[in-house]
Amino acid sequence: MHCPKCKNPISPLKVWLITRWSPLRCDRCGASLTRAIDRQFFIISVLMFAGLFLLIQTPLFLIVWLIVVMLIDAYTVQLVLDREGPQ
Numbered sequence: 001m002h003c004p005k006c007k008n009p010i011s012p013l014k015v016w017l018i019t020r021w022s023p024l025r026c027d028r029c030g031a032s033l034t035r036a037i038d039r040q041f042f043i044i045s046v047l048m049f050a051g052l053f054l055l056i057q058t059p060l061f062l063i064v065w066l067i068v069v070m071l072i073d074a075y076t077v078q079l080v081l082d083r084e085g086p087q
């Protein structure tokens with residue numbers, strides 16, 4: 001995962017800190033980054049909700065499933081500049 005502005009490498013695990021309201025800040029150029037709402041985001045959302053729906057009766061499997069999906073997410077997410085924040 002790289003900053004789309006300066007190509008500074010960013011730890012994939014930091015993607016979990018991104019929310020709709022709190023973008024990630026690049027350590028090097030200070031750009032405000034958020035996740036791209038693309039096909040990857042759609043697939044991850046479907047996997048999350050499918051897991052919640054199918055595994056709600058077995059919390060242990062549900063937790064394992066959510067961790068696996070979040071790991072896949074962290075290594076496949078695309079970062080984009082946050083247009084609402086300062087650039």
Ligand SMILES: [Zn+2]
Pocket residue numbers: 003004005006007008026027028029030031
């Ligand atoms: Zn940067």
